[in-house]
Amino acid sequence: MPTKTAIVGVGQTDYRFKRTDVTIQELAVEASRKALEHAGMTLADIDAFVIGVAPDALLGINAVDRWIGEALGVAPRPLLRVNTGGTTGAAAAQAGYAHVASGVAQRVLVVAADKVSESPDAQWVLNTAMDPIYEKSVALNAINMCSLQAVRQMDQYHVTEKQLASVAVRSRKNAQINPHAHLRAPISLEDVLASRYVCWPLKLLDCCPRSSGACAVVMASERVVRKEHSRAAWIRGMGATSNTIYMGDKMGPGRDVDHADWDELAMAAARAYRQAGITDPVHEIDVAEIYAPFTCTEIAAVEALGFANKGMGGVMSEQGMFEMGGAVPVNPSGGVLNANPISATALVRIAEAALQVMGDAGDRQVPGAQRAVATGIGGTLQFHTCMVLANDA
Amino acid sequence: MNQKEQTEAPLIHSGEWKIHYDYAVGETATQFFLRLRDQGKIAGKKCPSCQGVLVPPRAFCERCFVQTEEWVDVGPEGTIEAFTIVYEPFDGLPEPPYAVAYVTLDGATTAMANFVRALDLSDPEVAARQLAVGNRVEAVFADAREGAVTDFYYRLM
Ligand SMILES: [Zn+2]
Numbered sequence: 001m002p003t004k005t006a007i008v009g010v011g012q013t014d015y016r017f018k019r020t021d022v023t024i025q026e027l028a029v030e031a032s033r034k035a036l037e038h039a040g041m042t043l044a045d046i047d048a049f050v051i052g053v054a055p056d057a058l059l060g061i062n063a064v065d066r067w068i069g070e071a072l073g074v075a076p077r078p079l080l081r082v083n084t085g086g087t088t089g090a091a092a093a094q095a096g097y098a099h100v101a102s103g104v105a106q107r108v109l110v111v112a113a114d115k116v117s118e119s120p121d122a123q124w125v126l127n128t129a130m131d132p133i134y135e136k137s138v139a140l141n142a143i144n145m146c147s148l149q150a151v152r153q154m155d156q157y158h159v160t161e162k163q164l165a166s167v168a169v170r171s172r173k174n175a176q177i178n179p180h181a182h183l184r185a186p187i188s189l190e191d192v193l194a195s196r197y198v199c200w201p202l203k204l205l206d207c208c209p210r211s212s213g214a215c216a217v218v219m220a221s222e223r224v225v226r227k228e229h230s231r232a233a234w235i236r237g238m239g240a241t242s243n244t245i246y247m248g249d250k251m252g253p254g255r256d257v258d259h260a261d262w263d264e265l266a267m268a269a270a271r272a273y274r275q276a277g278i279t280d281p282v283h284e285i286d287v288a289e290i291y292a293p294f295t296c297t298e299i300a301a302v303e304a305l306g307f308a309n310k311g312m313g314g315v316m317s318e319q320g321m322f323e324m325g326g327a328v329p330v331n332p333s334g335g336v337l338n339a340n341p342i343s344a345t346a347l348v349r350i351a352e353a354a355l356q357v358m359g360d361a362g363d364r365q366v367p368g369a370q371r372a373v374a375t376g377i378g379g380t381l382q383f384h385t386c387m388v389l390a391n392d393a
Numbered sequence: 394m395n396q397k398e399q400t401e402a403p404l405i406h407s408g409e410w411k412i413h414y415d416y417a418v419g420e421t422a423t424q425f426f427l428r429l430r431d432q433g434k435i436a437g438k439k440c441p442s443c444q445g446v447l448v449p450p451r452a453f454c455e456r457c458f459v460q461t462e463e464w465v466d467v468g469p470e471g472t473i474e475a476f477t478i479v480y481e482p483f484d485g486l487p488e489p490p491y492a493v494a495y496v497t498l499d500g501a502t503t504a505m506a507n508f509v510r511a512l513d514l515s516d517p518e519v520a521a522r523q524l525a526v527g528n529r530v531e532a533v534f535a536d537a538r539e540g541a542v543t544d545f546y547y548r549l550m
Binding site: 020021057120123124127132133134135137138139140141143144148151152155196199200201244246248249251252253254255256259 | 497543
């Protein structure tokens with residue numbers, strides 16, 4: 001049996017377009033210090049470190065873990081650097097969890113940071129992450145690969161641009177009550193629908209910004225938690241699925257999953273739910289923090305998490321199911337659509353879910369939240385993670 | 394230094410990565426590109442286990458984890474599986490607008506991405522209707538080919 005593991009501290013910087021007052025090191029330290037403070041620990045208490053940083057080329061610092069690790073004062077303790085693209089922050093949490101659950105460490109600090117604005121155009125960098133032989137020269141990037149998903153959703157499920165827009169409007173409404181969020185100005189359905197096409201059918205307000213910021217969490221074993229902590233976000237389930245880089249393999253007649261859907265996320269969720277004993281997610285999950293950098297991706301995710309039937313995610317969004325006060329509030333933080341410090345983004349989902357079940361989410365607190373789910377996605381929509389957090393072990 | 398003495402904004406130091414790579418594409422992609430360049434044909438590789446015809450071809454089937462041996466010509470016609478029309482300029486990427494589609498070429502079991510050309514993209518709604526999932530396209534081969542994916546593009550039929 002794995003050692004029961006909980007998140008006992010969360011630290012986040014504000015997410016902004018630029019942070020010219022700090023280096024990437026200093027940014028990581030800022031979030032780490034806050035997480036340790038929230039956990040009531042000092043750096044000396046930590047047994048092991050996990051750093052999440054996505055492609056180095058976004059920062060323009062190769063092997064940036066060497067620089068951040070030093071700043072955290074890890075010596076002489078173990079340090080891991082994790083990179084699974086957009087999933088990076090969640091994969092780093094997965095590695096931190098493995099440290100504690102396996103009994104290798106009692107207290108682990110997981111930190112992820114990014115300064116996406118220091119490269120001129122993230123999409124150019126993300127294009128270099130495509131297959132260099134067959135696909136890079138066709139100008140694929142993170143935005144148009146998600147547009148491809150939206151097109152298939154529209155074709156198979158008649159998802160509408162208005163349904164997509166409802167996701168953006170709700171997310172922005174929530175971002176207004178999250179002081180960390182990058183984009184907070186109110187937007188209307190009309191604003192979203194009138195915004196210019198970036199990659200059809202996704203418009204500017206269907207898309208996330210690129211942000212700078214850092215997030216850290218402290219994880220501890222049951223022994224530590226019982227002795228030292230009055231409240232904790234217990235990791236009750238963790239599932240992860242990976243699949244091919246080739247999106248075309250999820251479209252042709254030979255496909256086993258469809259690029260319109262996130263069956264891979266559904267598989268990760270099934271695993272996490274089974275571990276957590278969740279059989280009826282709509283009623284048993286109180287709040288969800290979903291990795292959705294584009295409106296269409298949230299629709300695929302709510303279906304994969306079992307909140308809506310396949311093809312119904314857009315309709316349910318439009319009907320208000322995922323609003324604060326709805327059946328399953330989604331992204332009280334404002335989500336990725338309103339802050340995307342790429343390396344840290346998936347860890348932010350976990351951090352926000354942890355704050356919810358700890359009752360520490362401030363103005364964005366879902367009253368009485370006991371169970372939360374957090375997801376991550378990365379690569380060419382090929383890496384998926386799902387974590388269930390609860391206020392009881 | 395006293396905090397108050399700092400009156401200027403934090404300094405910015407610029408840097409640039411300019412690194413050249415020579416990617417060996419491997420024997421499978423080499424055969425694919427030579428056939429494309431010299432004969433104007435698109436070929437996939439068949440998995441002996443699941444019988445899938447992988448386009449673009451790969452030396453092994455990811456799902457079955459077996460080596461692929463048999464070559465199968467596919468296309469030149471095919472069916473649109475997904476598309477996007479890019480209207481936003483991105484550094485290092487082509488001048489917009491341009492359309493990209495994943496197409497299952499006839500005989501293949503997977504879809505391959507390429508540009509869709511010879512199509513007016515000025516009105517997004519009109520262009521999107523023409524590129525609808527299920528519509529038919531044909532691969533058009535460039536006159537001067539160099540053994541790269543961009544040796545062909547898709548055109549609506
Ligand atoms: Zn096979």
